């Protein structure tokens with residue numbers, strides 16, 4: 475049966491890295507008879523320029539109708555000063571929320587070839603394989619009210635709200651436990667329950683869900699300690715489950731354990747494992763247009779799509795293997811460059827993965 479994939483390259487380096495992910499996807503399609511058909515549309519700043527809004531209704535309808543969405547990244551200085559409701563990032567938040575993609579899987583895996591690319595000592599990170607499960611459609615990025623106002627004394631004030639309902643916590647906690655069950659059965663729930671009411675409810679509900687998973691060893695950790703532990707001894711973690719903002723921040727931090735944020739893919743899943751796949755990084759305006767961005771996080775997001783939404787394990791494994799082979803060949807984009815390796819640009823890296831995949 476034909477599977478429809480909606481491709482949203484987005485802004486900045488988005489189109490550059492997406493071109494390379496599409497190369498890998500097309501080869502996997504041929505080689506493993508995936509029967510995928512690709513459609514393209516705009517999200518973020520590109521959509522604002524094209525449609526006047528960061529997510530057009532017709533794009534959302536296409537995303538709903540598609541079997542999966544593959545996204546590059548959105549945002550950039552060009553749109554930083556437009557009305558907040560029309561900013562590129564709002565389009566991203568809206569598509570996540572409208573598609574109910576509450577479960578964001580962000581694996582931080584160190585390819586052994588990149589042990590020296592990490593800023594941490596090789597023995598701290600070698601063999602690293604952790605999974606951050608981030609709640610994606612609730613919490614402070616969506617809470618109402620959020621407002622900016624002028625106080626009686628003339629001072630400007632702004633506030634955001636961090637709400638979590640029991641059902642929102644329960645469903646993401648289950649994702650965390652389910653993931654732990656198919657990994658090393660260790661789940662660390664990260665919160666700020668010593669201060670925040672939302673975190674106190676979070677901890678309570680996670681404890682309740684834990685009763686259905688007696689085989690999983692559950693621990694709780696405050697987010698500030700977790701940030702420190704991720705750098706001190708990251709291999710103590712198997713699965714981390716946490717809220718939207720904490721997960722956003724901790725996953726960027728965890729990316730550096732793997733050498734670069736250019737290595738971190740992600741899957742954003744709904745309750746039926748239908749999803750949107752995207753690298754964890756942003757649109758990297760500082761390097762956009764130079765052809766130097768690392769496309770591997772987006773290519774690895776294609777692998778996650780084949781694994782989680784399409785259950786095409788062989789094709790998903792093959793893409794990961796192709797990435798590993800290219801790293802074996804010593805090819806590196808600037809962000810993961812180290813001594814004795816050959817520096818390549820975005821397209822050369824994508825071509826090398828495509829060719830390794832073809833020749834597997």
Ligand SMILES: NC(=O)C1=CN([C@@H]2O[C@H](COP(=O)(O)OP(=O)(O)OC[C@H]3O[C@@H](n4cnc5c(N)ncnc54)[C@H](O)[C@@H]3O)[C@@H](O)[C@H]2O)C=CC1
Pocket residue numbers: 487491546547548549550551563566735736752753754755756757758759760761766767768769771809
């Ligand atoms: N999912 C998304 O679409 C996201 C969008 N953003 C947006 O992206 C824009 C830039 O945000 P930043 O905070 O600078 O985060 P960023 O993730 O875009 O960049 C942070 C740093 O990492 C580098 N980097 C990121 N991806 C890379 C890659 N594939 N290869 C090599 N280097 C890479 C960048 O050059 C930069 O130095 C903003 O408009 C922000 O709102 C930020 C995060 C996620």
Ligand SMILES: CC(C)CC(=O)C(=O)O
Pocket residue numbers: 563566567722754755
């Ligand atoms: C740009 C934001 C909406 C989100 C973000 O930073 C992320 O999902 O990693």
Ligand SMILES: [Mg+2]
Pocket residue numbers: 722723726754
């Ligand atoms: Mg982020």
